[in-house]
Amino acid sequence: MIGRLNHVAIAVKDLAAATAVYRDTLGAEVTDPLPQPEHGVTVVFITLPNTKIELLEPMGEGSPIAKFLEKAPDGGIHHVCYEVDDILAARDRLKAQGARVLGDGTPKIGAHGKPVLFLHPKDFCGTLVELEQA
Numbered sequence: 795m796i797g798r799l800n801h802v803a804i805a806v807k808d809l810a811a812a813t814a815v816y817r818d819t820l821g822a823e824v825t826d827p828l829p830q831p832e833h834g835v836t837v838v839f840i841t842l843p844n845t846k847i848e849l850l851e852p853m854g855e856g857s858p859i860a861k862f863l864e865k866a867p868d869g870g871i872h873h874v875c876y877e878v879d880d881i882l883a884a885r886d887r888l889k890a891q892g893a894r895v896l897g898d899g900t901p902k903i904g905a906h907g908k909p910v911l912f913l914h915p916k917d918f919c920g921t922l923v924e925l926e927q928a
């Protein structure tokens with residue numbers, strides 16, 4: 795079912811500072827900040843030869859990453875995103891296996907303009923999993 799690793803996401807309190815670390819200290823190619831109000835985050839993507847890093851900063855009230863950052867003020871790996879060929883078929887198969895799909899199960903459009911879903915970390919080795927339609 796899961797295919798390519800699309801990105802690894804790191805939640806941070808200060809997006810500009812984290813972007814500078816990747817751009818200046820690690821010499822990586824970074825995007826401009828991309829506000830994602832429907833997801834409650836602002837993101838920056840770091841393009842690597844074989845995948846991406848997604849830096850996430852909370853945006854607005856009730857950001858889904860706020861609590862994560864309360865527990866990890868320095869930031870940390872927040873989720874991994876795998877590509878799937880058919881996100882609705884993947885969702886239905888996962889639900890049939892008893893996995894928890896977050897939200898009402900309707901994919902939202904993610905930062906790449908593709909449908910995305912999230913799976914509960916408690917069902918996936920303590921790791922928040924994002925699925926993105928390839």
Ligand SMILES: CC[C@H](C(=O)O)C(=O)SCCNC(=O)CCNC(=O)[C@H](O)C(C)(C)COP(=O)(O)OP(=O)(O)OC[C@H]1O[C@@H](n2cnc3c(N)ncnc32)[C@H](O)[C@@H]1OP(=O)(O)O
Binds near residue numbers: 862
């Ligand atoms: C623009 C889209 C972009 C893209 O790539 O396209 C994105 O990636 S948007 C990313 C931000 N959006 C989301 O993360 C949406 C899905 N996330 C959620 O719905 C919540 O974050 C949730 C339900 C995973 C966690 O909710 P909350 O932070 O309120 O904490 P809880 O106390 O409810 O957590 C329950 C339980 O899970 C543990 N937990 C929480 N977050 C993570 C995590 N990132 N990785 C691993 N484990 C996590 C938390 O510690 C709790 O465990 P417990 O043992 O009960 O303490």
Ligand SMILES: [Co+2]
Binds near residue numbers: 801
């Ligand atoms: Co993501």
